[in-house]
Ligand SMILES: Nc1ncnc2c1ncn2[C@@H]1O[C@H](COP(=O)(O)OP(=O)(O)O)[C@@H](O)[C@H]1O
């Protein structure tokens with residue numbers, strides 16, 4: 422009996438952990454090309470979720486809303502790059518840290534003004550009737566989160582390995598100057614990475630909204646966890662964020678079950694401190710995170 | 714093919730090039746020699762756009778390119794195999810080569826099929842690279858990485874190629890191989906600006922040479938003439 426409860430906690434926690442992994446993966450995408458991350462990434466998740474909800478309000482069918490919401494995320498990612506990163510990176514300054522935080526704050530107040538402060542439900546055609554697997558209950562909605570996370574990360578990894586543009590992305594990550602000598606524009610590659618990280622943020626928003634509801638603060642806890650996952654896994658291992666994301670998600674739900682939900686945030690914090698003390702480059706990572 | 718006129722460049726407050734001029738005619742190999750720290754690498758970086766020149770002109774095939782981004786200059790037909798090789802370590806040997814042809818290939822699909830001919834040409838020139846095709850470039854030996862850097866530059870089918878110290882840090886046998894490769898490229902009609910510490914070997918393979926000292930050209934001429942110049946002999950060819 423006890424075992425089944427533990428299994429249940431692990432499974433539901435792990436599925437949530439995949440969302441942390443997806444957002445952390447977005448951090449990796451931009452860090453690899455430009456050694457920078459968007460500190461307002463949580464607002465991208467939230468704004469994309471609100472925009473997608475608005476598309477539904479306007480009567481868009483669910484399966485049309487998804488690409489619409491994702492496209493919105495890409496546009497936001499590109500906007501952040503243009504407004505917050507481009508100049509700072511050109512001048513080799515660390516100004517992007519402050520700029521992306523400010524852009525995030527702007528996004529937050531914009532959301533409050535446009536959509537209000539209340540949390541709103543996000544309708545979905547995917548069922549949340551539990552199905553039983555060996556005594557553990559899982560909903561199709563939860564399964565859709567896993568499918569969404571793995572298919573998007575899989576597609577982006579395929580893109581990086583199988584297309585020439587993807588190889589150019591890897592080349593810029595490996596050696597920006599040498600990539601430029603091949604005729605690859607580093608500026609455009611950084612844009613591409615921010616577009617992709619916006620895509621990933623929007624996907625995270627669309628996947629969690631039906632479970633958590635949509636509101637201006639919906640992503641604030643999520644983003645901290647994603648950040649912990651990125652730091653613990655290292656900022657260069659896509660495989661690592663999935664493992665750490667699942668681990669953290671499972672650990673959190675076990676903690677809140679046995680110690681009470683007030684302790685839910687504790688594992689992420691402890692993991693982060695441990696990782697910074699023991700393996701500052703991440704358990705799976707090689708790249709330095711000193712600058713972040 | 715490549716004309717450099719009165720080039721000034723440096724790193725912030727430290728001015729390195731103070732009016733360097735040189736020319737590489739089509740189908741010629743031109744050597745740029747000089748002591749360590751003379752500014753040879755800086756010259757190449759200022760030509761290829763890795764470094765923005767402060768003053769002066771760089772003409773590629775008659776068109777001014779100075780001040781443009783390195784990626785744009787590369788797309789216009791200049792391939793720079795930089796000092797220290799700078800291969801893409803995590804990527805495979807073949808991916809490194811494919812990226813050399815980046816500006817001529819489709820970005821998504823069919824790029825491999827389109828480049829088979831050029832890949833074969835490079836593999837014929839460097840059979841070792843064929844064996845190491847799928848190996849991560851970072852795990853190759855220094856000599857192999859240099860072959861890869863040259864092969865990657867050739868993949869662009871460039872109008873002009875810049876080759877900076879290809880023999881740096883290599884065993885004498887491998888250095889010989891590098892110079893043999895350059896001779897073969899010369900037979901194929903390559904247009905090349907070559908920087909080398911082994912000044913004597915560099916002069917042997919080149920059609921013309923410049924001697925650089927503290928950011929300026931202080932002597933130039935056919936290799937045979939420079940080899941007679943006592944000053945040059947004493948300073949660089951001792
Ligand atoms: N990245 C750099 N920053 C500052 N100074 C540099 C840099 N690279 C080279 N220099 C300086 O510029 C001068 C010329 O260097 P370089 O062009 O590399 O010479 P060479 O290739 O002829 O050995 C040297 O005095 C060197 O110290």
Ligand SMILES: [Mg+2]
Nearest residue numbers: 753754796878
């Ligand atoms: Mg040098």
